[in-house]
Amino acid sequence: MKKLVVLGAGESGVGTAILGKQKGYTVFVSDKGAIAEKYKKVLLNNGISFEEEKHTIAEIIDADIVMKSPGIPDSVPLVTELKEKGISVISEIEFASKFSKSVIVGVTGSNGKTTTTMLVNHILKKANLNVGMGGNIGDSFAQQVAESDFDIQVLELSSFQLDGIEDFAPHIAIITNITPDHLDRYNYKFENYVESKFRITKNQTEDDFLIYDADDEVIASWLKNNKVKATLLPFSLRNEVEQGAYIKDNKIFIKYNTEIEIMKTKTLAVKGNHNTKNAMAAAMAATLLKVRKDTIRESLEDFEGAAHRLEPVLKINGVQYINDSKATNVNATYYALDSMQTPTVWIVGGVDKGNDYLDLMPLVREKVKAIVCLGVDNQKIMQTFYNVVDLIVETAGAEEATKVAYKIAEKGDTVLLSPACASFDLFESYEDRGNKFKQAVREL
Structure with missing residues (x-):
């Protein structure tokens, strides 16, 4: 029997384990972190052996084939070692x-x-x-x-x-x-x-x-x-x-x-x-x-659009709140700002992936009246835009950012959450970030 090792027990990992077992592989799932309850249940119900919060190298390197979750970089030592041993490391797809x-x-x-x-x-x-x-x-x-x-x-x-x-x-x-x-x-x-x-x-x-x-x-x-x-x-x-x-x-x-x-x-x-x-x-x-x-x-x-992508949340006192949390890069935020028709209070920031914000300059000049920073390190955003936007405020979470934006925005404005960054500093994911923003808007 061929051995399939699955690295990472998220959606793609657990799905691969189920398919592998069905197709007659011996399956072992290994996750360096804790496995979410819902995925653990699926593995247990299907009788698939797994480990969490560690990688047992001996168990992993006798694999015939390894499926790696997309979140694990190719450069981690374990993956490099597998490839050096000639073991095929592939994606779920x-x-x-x-x-x-x-x-x-x-x-x-x-x-x-x-x-x-x-x-x-x-x-x-x-x-x-x-x-x-x-x-x-x-x-x-x-x-x-x-x-x-x-x-x-x-x-x-x-x-x-x-x-x-x-x-x-x-x-x-x-x-x-x-x-x-x-x-x-x-x-x-x-x-x-x-x-x-x-x-x-x-x-x-x-x-x-x-x-x-x-x-x-x-x-x-x-x-x-x-x-x-x-x-x-x-x-x-x-x-x-x-x-x-x-x-x-x-x-x-x-x-x-x-x-x-x-x-x-x-x-x-x-x-x-x-x-x-x-x-x-x-x-x-x-x-x-x-x-x-x-x-x-x-x-x-x-068609009804994707959640967290230019998603209208509520209109409060004539101010429209829009959740574009899925904008995890500069280009996505470019689209969002480009589609704004009214003066905009822009909530931006998070984990910078090597962003160049200069591409946004003409749109920020034309449309943005204030910037509310939402991230642990906002230096780059502040340095880029301090000359063109009169008001830039730093905040420490979705709730505070929303309250600050609420104070700044006037009737006829739009408050836009379009972070242009990854969400891993203050949030679990862009969905978590978008949901916290929507919750904060509803509580205004």
Whole structure:
């Protein structure tokens, strides 16, 4: 019997353990931290052996194959040792795809991947197709393969998940955009991160498709210098494309074999240029999967966005509060500020991943009346913006930040939580941060 060792007992780890056991592997799960109760129950119920708060090296290095959780960097000594011993270290996506019969739509990008994944899933569900959604969102892909292999699987894929693939190839790949993010995991080299994203297409064949943002210079220049086997289907807000998706007369058109007018951009449920792009990518994927254009249009008109992404919370005394906690990098915050129509009190900060805030300067000048810092170290934010924003206040948590913003904001303003940073200093996750902000707003 082959031995599968799973490092990290979160959603992807436990899902992989279940699938591994089902497929006849001897499974051992090891987590350096404490395992959450809900995952411990699943492991116990399935009779899977595990350890927590330690890694027993002897148990781990006699593995035939190791599945590493995306949160564990490749550079940790244990992973280096496994690789030196010639033991294959892969991601859940790689492991699960070997056993999956689904047609896979894979979505990656620095921003917009959650919304695009949800949009594709929403359209395909509306078309009554047997579809599952997983990867970096929702239920573990591996567990879905074990329990209910869907005809189509829509996967949100982070660069960390793509780093751990060998043969994985989606039938349809989508790259929403590429901007600097997670550089702390890529030796602060942007090109390493770019290579990671493009792993999504590296095993694709001529029968597969790569849908991408033609307006994104990073993507365009990579494609100029590298060969891709898949059929290229760009989407663009600026130019008409030979095949792919584009805008003409404020309407979305899809061109693949024939040209189809999908809908007017103004009736899209999610607003802003970045969301128009997400909708174009999703419509293109759905068209390849033979979904009728009326179903695509209806789905894009009634879609409800991702939680913690420009999510309206409440209006109090004429001030709109918006939760954009999912903006964990500068580019995501750029989109948020760009879509603000009223004077904005901006709540920002957290764990800096090597951010350059200068990109935000023109928007901050134009839209932001005050900055409320939410993080342990706010030096960089304060140094960047002290000249352009009259009022910058430091706070020590979501509740205090919300109260300060409440005092500053006047009727007709917007209070925007869009941190541009990771959340690990004061919060468990961006969801935890967003929920604490929403709670604080409700208590005002």
